[in-house]
Amino acid sequence: MSARGRNGTADSPQAGAVPGDPTNAAQSGAGRADAEAAEAAWRRLDPRIIAVTSTGSGLLIITAAVIMWWRDAPWWLHAAVPPPLLCFPVYEWWRWLKTTYRLTPERIELRTGVLVRSHRSIPRHRVRSVDVSANPLRRIFGLSTVKVGTGHRVGSADNAVLTLDALSHRDAETLRQDLVSRTAVEEDRDTIGRIDWRWLRYAPLSSWAAFLGLSAVGGTYEVLDTVGADPDTVLIPQLFSWLSRADLLPVIVLGLLGLVVVGACGATGLYVEMWWDFRLLREPNGALRATRGLFVTRSVTLEEERLRGMEIAEPLLLRWGGGAYTYAVASGTGSAEEEISSYVTSAMLPPAPLAEAHRVAAAVLREEEDPTASVRLVPHTRHALLRRLRWAFFTGTGLGGLLVLLGVLLTDVLIHIGWTTALVVYAAGALFARDAARSLGHGVTGRYLVTRHGSVKRRTIALRRDGVIGWNVTQWAWHRRSGLCTLTATTAGGRGAYDVKDVLMPEGLRFADESVPTLLDHFVTRGQDRTGTAP
Incomplete structure (x- = not known):
């Protein structure tokens, strides 16, 4: 393979060339064969991917080794650390050697696999989106991942995307333009929207806030368990012992407030990372391009x-x-x-x-x-509201009735929890039913x-x-x-x-x-007392 093929780049037709222009006629005849051969050449991914994947795997293995040393793991676990450190670079080199791709005037193709070979091929006219992203480690090495989407809905999600996980930033951008562009006209891009940091106030209002607050609790537990703090036998019993002596109402209020604050801070940080330097552009050919990301950069083209x-x-x-x-x-x-x-x-x-x-x-x-x-x-009519009110009533009755039944069998406390739960569900359900019906x-x-x-x-x-x-x-x-x-x-x-x-x-x-007039003509009977229905 030529040097051009190895580094993942190839000559492309000159931008702005006009078919039939006399000034280009001499060049087009002589260079057509070379251009077609270059487009059809199989190319390898950027070799820096070997260092990227080896570094990531090595860091995980070394972290595991440090934890094993911290927790006095058996000697045979320590002996299992060096072989993967030596084997991973060799395997990644072999995988890089066996992975090739090419872009032709009609298709984009990818060959992958070490033990099981795979050949993916997507017609260029089926390309629906091009997503260019780079996580922090790839950005350090100057690499990007390109995902070519087809919108295919049959089979697994992997069938809908062809992924080139190691191209240089320049090659990734060139490939994106080649796949999306239908013209080489150079014009200014039209900026439709960009980030306004006053919108940061919306971050704590996202659904991620509650999730991140609970995740922080689980993450803290996992970290303590990993470093050998043994929360199950030490920290949690001490926490329950303290709660048994404390006033529960202030503890519950402060605990919920803490979860809200932690979740809001996490959601704000996630907002900054996801939407950093966001811009929505309309490119010269009409395509929409959204770019964003602080640590993991993304560029999506539609x-x-x-x-x-x-x-x-x-x-x-x-x-x-x-x-x-x-x-x-x-x-x-x-x-x-x-x-x-x-x-x-x-x-x-x-x-x-x-x-x-x-x-x-x-x-x-x-x-x-x-x-x-x-x-x-x-x-919509009041029938939609009544249907939602019925669901709220059945849900409240079911939950409350189950708790009351358990209370009759086990303890009177559950009886009071049951009727209280039913009333809360009735009230909340009625509010949500009214709002949903009005929507x-x-x-x-x-x-x-x-x-x-x-x-x-x-x-x-x-x-x-x-x-x-x-x-x-x-x-x-x-x-x-x-x-x-x-x-x-x-x-x-x-x-x-x-x-x-x-x-x-x-x-x-x-x-x-x-x-959509006429779409239901075969299924609806018109001009009669009885209205037909579509299947």
């Missing part, structure tokens, strides 16, 4: 023709603070089974003020106003249909009407008595299916027909 709409998500605490998330509904950003990774890929803005979310959504869609804000939603709505505005639902996390989705490829009408047993149904629009973008929840059947069919 082609404009893959866009199917936008989603504004308002979790409860963030909604109380006047903030929202902004996501693109686009093919290739992940399926419903990959919801977390899908939202990471499709995020168009950090948690930000609702007005800014609407502005960015409108700019992404090239609309004067965000469809999720300009639409006049049709509210329901649907409508049509311009090129988009809009649906909204949710209370704990309210979602407003605007879908392009020409991107809807089908409708599903679902009517459960508890729907039929009240005449409700759930109408689901299927599309090639985002999660693939978006619901209009708990809408009356005639209104749902009318909305579907207005949104």
